Amino acid sequence: MGDIIYVDSPSIKRKDLEYVLDCLVNDKIDYGDFAKNFEKKLKERISCFDVVSLNSFYNVINITLLSLSLNSDDEILIPSFSPQIYLNVITACGFKAVLFDLEKDKFKPSIESIRSKMTNKTKVLILPYYFGYIYDSQEFSSLVEYTIMDISSIIGYKGETNIGSNANFLIADFSSKNIITTGGGGAIFCKDKKSYQKVASLIENEYSIENYYPKYDCLISNLNASMGVAQNETLNHRLKLRNDIGKIYEEALSKSPNKIIRCEDGERVYSSFPIIIKNSLKDAINYLKKDGIEAKRPYHYPLHHYLKLKKDDFENTENFYLKTLLVPINSNFSKKEVHKIAKAISTLI
Numbered sequence: 001m002g003d004i005i006y007v008d009s010p011s012i013k014r015k016d017l018e019y020v021l022d023c024l025v026n027d028k029i030d031y032g033d034f035a036k037n038f039e040k041k042l043k044e045r046i047s048c049f050d051v052v053s054l055n056s057f058y059n060v061i062n063i064t065l066l067s068l069s070l071n072s073d074d075e076i077l078i079p080s081f082s083p084q085i086y087l088n089v090i091t092a093c094g095f096k097a098v099l100f101d102l103e104k105d106k107f108k109p110s111i112e113s114i115r116s117k118m119t120n121k122t123k124v125l126i127l128p129y130y131f132g133y134i135y136d137s138q139e140f141s142s143l144v145e146y147t148i149m150d151i152s153s154i155i156g157y158k159g160e161t162n163i164g165s166n167a168n169f170l171i172a173d174f175s176s177k178n179i180i181t182t183g184g185g186g187a188i189f190c191k192d193k194k195s196y197q198k199v200a201s202l203i204e205n206e207y208s209i210e211n212y213y214p215k216y217d218c219l220i221s222n223l224n225a226s227m228g229v230a231q232n233e234t235l236n237h238r239l240k241l242r243n244d245i246g247k248i249y250e251e252a253l254s255k256s257p258n259k260i261i262r263c264e265d266g267e268r269v270y271s272s273f274p275i276i277i278k279n280s281l282k283d284a285i286n287y288l289k290k291d292g293i294e295a296k297r298p299y300h301y302p303l304h305h306y307l308k309l310k311k312d313d314f315e316n317t318e319n320f321y322l323k324t325l326l327v328p329i330n331s332n333f334s335k336k337e338v339h340k341i342a343k344a345i346s347t348l349i
Helices: 014-025 033-046 057-066 084-093 111-117 193-201 222-233 235-253 281-290 311-323 335-346
Strands: 050-054 075-079 096-100 122-128 146-150 169-173 186-190 273-276 324-327
Touching: 014 222, 033 050, 033 186, 033 222, 050 057, 050 193, 057 084, 057 169, 057 186, 075 084, 084 096, 096 111, 186 193, 222 235, 235 273, 235 335, 281 324, 281 335, 311 324
Parallel strands: 075 096, 075 122, 122 146, 146 169
Antiparallel strands: 050 186, 169 186, 273 324
């Protein structure tokens, strides 16, 4: 793993590359059987109508929004504590992004903040699950016409809490920072046949000279999907290992001045490990760096910084931005690496 233990090191083993080799020797690396098999496995895992796997998370968000046939003045609600890519796609599509806050001391969207930002032009609500923390999505489903839930961090979750059965779409990012990685790409999980047909109609796949309109060349390649198939096969085992590591980290922090956010019902997926730092984030990053451990903010900036909005309107987001630090957690870590990180975070002041 080199001299530094990185936050976003993907959990890929040599065995995972067997499917990639099979793909290469079969002389078809664009969309084909591996990609279709990957979609089938994802559909079985999530239990939705159908899945479309694409070559980037940008295209996942873009195609999902375009399938809703929105008007240019329609508003899309997103939390300010979000990856910049949400804002990038919404702005590029010509829609208006409206930001809301999180709940205090919870990695969960604030329903009160959402309601306060809604207008008669509000059409879409995008809700991420943060760092594997689980919350019930039912209370959000009736707020707007369309709900899209980002399940990138909880895609292996198998618990009792409702995680999106009432959403119009689920989406997932398969970049290197997530628990399924394809080396680039993502997926749209369609709730029903109508939603799937609309999404499929926007993608360049089958060709016809009748009723021409522009389509997007964005399906995932066999090469990337072959990695996804391997990652899906080992996902349950890898999540179990991450859970074990997470418990070790939590024990290490039990007597620390720093803290973790506790789950409402104890359910979570240890896709990431955020720590709430009591003192200086910069000092904590430098302290861990001396031990060869990378630590970083979840996002470079909250979205309200980009839009030059008042920080006071996003009090909880601002607090998380100033105090949240991600440390490495990975199913490929050796016991030595796990205990090295646990010791370092236990002595972090």
